Amino acid sequence: MQNEINIPIIIDAVRKAGNSFLRDYKQNAVPQTMDELVKQLEEIDTLCMSSLKEDLSNHYPDISWHIGDEFDTDSQRNPAEKQEYWLCDAMDGAIQYLQHIAGWTINLALIRNGKPVFSVIFDPLANEMFWAQDGKGAFMNGKPLEISHKTDMSVMLAVLEYGHQDKSGNNLNEKIGTTATKLIQNFGIVRNYGPHGLQLAYIGAGRIDLFVQEDLDTYNWIAGLLIAKEAGAAILTTDGTPWKWGSESLLVAQQNITEKYLQIKSIN
Structure with missing residues (x-):
């Protein structure tokens, strides 16, 4: 198990994967059938995972990969039976991307002993990179995050x-x-x-x-x-x-x- 992680390397890999989708954003026709929708979703997964694996597997050869299939209810009830793995939502909000509207991100989490110890969410359209490390705070584009303090x-x-x-x-x-x-x-x-x-x-x-x-x-x-x-x-x-x-x-x-x-x- 690789305890130390290089945050800039991970962030750069997620940024590269997210930005790779900007070129074709709004360039393809909005899918009109289920077959078209499934095909384009699979293409998004393939492109994203190929980019992330290319950039991260050399640095972390012993960390396996797990794609989070949100349609698979049963698999979401427990962590994967692995001590350490990357859990990737290749594109959260992929439907928005295919519908030519904002609200799509690349999400990556490092799961260790059944809990997330590091995660990153990148919004390419806003150029906002959110990330957090267990016990060490949360940040957006390098600045610490703070929750709302409203009372009304x-x-x-x-x-x-x-x-x-x-x-x-x-x-x-x-x-x-x-x-x-x-x-x-x-x-x-x-x-x-x-x-x-x-x-x-x-x-x-x-x-x-x-x-x-x-x-x-x-x-x-x-x-x-x-x-x-x-x-x-x-x-x-x-x-x-x-x-x-x-x-x-x-x-x-x-x-x-x-x-x-x-x-x-x-x-x-």
């Missing part, structure tokens, strides 16, 4: 997200609907933006005040969770318990905002 919910921005898992027969759609209603009734601004990891990084940067999701979406969350945590956010489930790998909901905000949300949620 009428000026807070809350985001509600959902994943790709099957929501038939498990009451998840009803649960999400109830959550949306609670947020709209109590927070000044409610949005659904798309790239989950980037939104969690925005929690760390104080741009978003609360993130909530009522289903399992580990692969989309993991890189952003470390960034939000290292910036000072509380990482919980929507039941108020500490989040752990495999938890089927997520609530992220400064501690006093999570407390307010949980009070709101408990009111019928």
Whole structure:
């Protein structure tokens, strides 16, 4: 196991991978069929992974790779059975990229003994590089991140997200609907933006005040969770318990905002 990591090398590799997509952004036709969509998503994965592996495997030959398939619900319940590996979301927000709209990033996390110890999220359009190391803080373009310190919910921005898992027969759609209603009734601004990891990084940067999701979406969350945590956010489930790998909901905000949300949620 390689304990020391060279942060500039990793950041440069992620930046190179992200910037490689800028040339063709908005140049290809928006996919009109499922076959076209799947083909273009596979091309994105291939291009991104080839770039990252080319730049990082020479420096870290003993660290294996794991692509986070957000459509595979069962695989998200536990870390991979490896002591150390890269977990890559080749493009978080790939649908936005293919639809010619902003909100797509390259996310990479280093998982060691079942927990993220380093993560990076790069937004090529904004040229913003978010990263965090376990126990050593979170940063954006080299500057330390700090979560929001708002106290007035009428000026807070809350985001509600959902994943790709099957929501038939498990009451998840009803649960999400109830959550949306609670947020709209109590927070000044409610949005659904798309790239989950980037939104969690925005929690760390104080741009978003609360993130909530009522289903399992580990692969989309993991890189952003470390960034939000290292910036000072509380990482919980929507039941108020500490989040752990495999938890089927997520609530992220400064501690006093999570407390307010949980009070709101408990009111019928």
